[in-house]
Amino acid sequence: MTSLGSPVAAATGRPDEPPAARHGFRDSVRGTVRRARDGDLGMLPVVAGVVVIWTIFQSLNRTFLSSTNLVNLAFDMVPLGVIALGIVCVLLVGQIDLSVGSVSGVAAATTGVVMVRHEQSVWLAILVAAGVGALIGWLYGQVLNRFGVPSFVVTLGGLLAFLGTQLWLLRGQNAINLPYDSGLVRFAQVWFVPDVAAYALMLLAAGGFLAVGLTRARSRRRAGLSSVSPRWLAAQSLALAAALLFAVYYLNRTRGVPWMFVLFVGLVLILHYVLTRTGFGRSLYAVGGNAEAARRAGIDVRGVYTAAFVLCSTLAATGGVLAAARLAAANQSTGTSDVNLNAIAAAVIGGTSLFGGRGSAFAALLGVVVIQSISSGLTLLNLDSSYRFVITGCVLLVAVGLDSAARRSRQAHGRG
The missing domain is CATH 1.10.3470 (ABC transporter involved in vitamin B12 uptake, BtuC)
Incomplete structure (x- = not known):
């Protein structure tokens, strides 16, 4: 029988993850796909919905x-x-x-x-x-x-x-x-946020995402739990930084970021x-x-x-x-x-x-x-x-x- 390792885990009925080796890049990708297939979709449906809505209205x-x-x-x-x-x-x-x-x-x-x-x-x-x-x-x-x-x-x-x-x-x-x-x-x-400050904020946000992810992964490894690959976190952070910087650039073509x-x-x-x-x-x-x-x-x-x-x-x-x-x-x-x-x-x-x-x-x-x-x-x-x-x-x-x-x-x- 699986043990509920903490009071919150006991309250939610969700067991802590069992000890596991550190995930590699491919393992992290496979884990994400597996969780989605098992019903843990996260933000994927709504992101897909935004893409569809924007595509339809832009075409019209x-x-x-x-x-x-x-x-x-x-x-x-x-x-x-x-x-x-x-x-x-x-x-x-x-x-x-x-x-x-x-x-x-x-x-x-x-x-x-x-x-x-x-x-x-x-x-x-x-x-x-x-x-x-x-x-x-x-x-x-x-x-x-x-x-x-x-x-x-x-x-x-x-x-x-x-x-x-x-x-x-x-x-x-x-x-x-x-x-x-x-x-x-x-x-x-x-x-509106000044242009340089807006770019700096976006880089800070992407850097913060990476720092928090690495800190959490390190804590999980010390506790003997499975952790996300640093390369997978780095790839996510780079993608986030690119998206945020492009968004700032695009909004700055007119008035900027409010x-x-x-x-x-x-x-x-x-x-x-x-x-x-x-x-x-x-x-x-x-x-x-x-x-x-x-x-x-x-x-x-x-x-x-x-x-x-x-x-x-x-x-x-x-x-x-x-x-x-x-x-x-x-x-x-x-x-x-x-x-x-x-x-x-x-x-x-x-x-x-x-x-x-x-x-x-x-x-x-x-x-x-x-x-x-x-x-x-x-x-x-x-x-x-x-x-x-x-x-x-x-x-x-x-x-x-x-x-x-x-x-x-x-x-x-x-x-x-």
Whole structure:
């Protein structure tokens, strides 16, 4: 019988890998192919989906992959992407938050009230908005833990309550216009990374990927576990560096890389580190995989639930602030319409499982690329928004279907 070597492994039902010799380059490639065949597809389906979507829209409109449109795409995906990051956190623990749109709207309205009506600094406005988001998440956690009300019901009530709060904060005004010369608005509209700094950031990202990979491989070898070949890691790092440098070169043909997009990627990397390199991140996966087993392994399940909702609502509030900055206004429609559904769809399309315990921070990044690419492409084709809803729904259905099929395949091959 296979031993579960750690409390988290016991909670998730996924055994630690057995001791193995160091992998060579070919072994690493074969291992990647084998895992994909066994249902551990990772980000492959969504990356393939992005390629297909971009190819179709580019063939229908040559403007789609132009540098100008991609810069606009990089700007527009950030508010929704930040909200989707929060959705990833609650989905990992097997819960759901249907109120992220309303929370983002409340945060946007709060920003406008603090900056314009009370004439306070932009930093104070951001802190107050983020604090409101964190408080909402804490309240969700308390209701879930103390009264056992399902998160679906709790957050559905929050959706309506905070929509009303948003309208009350605006007090009958259609919008509160933010000052165009404020740093927040300029950050979301006209601030770009200098060319040299952008190239340096991309090289730093590729170097960081290699350094982290080598460090992890060294640690696994010392523990007697199988490890990835350094040559395979080097090949991946070179491919990543080439892709990132080309992306910077291409975007620099017009306006360049938005600082707003860099912030989003930074948040993705921070959350990725938290999920993969900290005890709290491992607890999220453990609770989502099997809450009762996690409790028996000594994990504070209630505390993990509360922390997940606090993270989700705080990121939703941050997304609302960025949405207001992007429009230079906080209005009654901020966070309404399809924001809730698109944020959840982005997380799921990106690879986060609705069953809990499986997903990553990069799911939000990839998922929002899919969502915004569809929206941008249909706008360029001058098609009605109804097509966007239909296509997004179909893509979501395919993503969930693939997740279910991959989950059954993993279970059949003993991969959890």
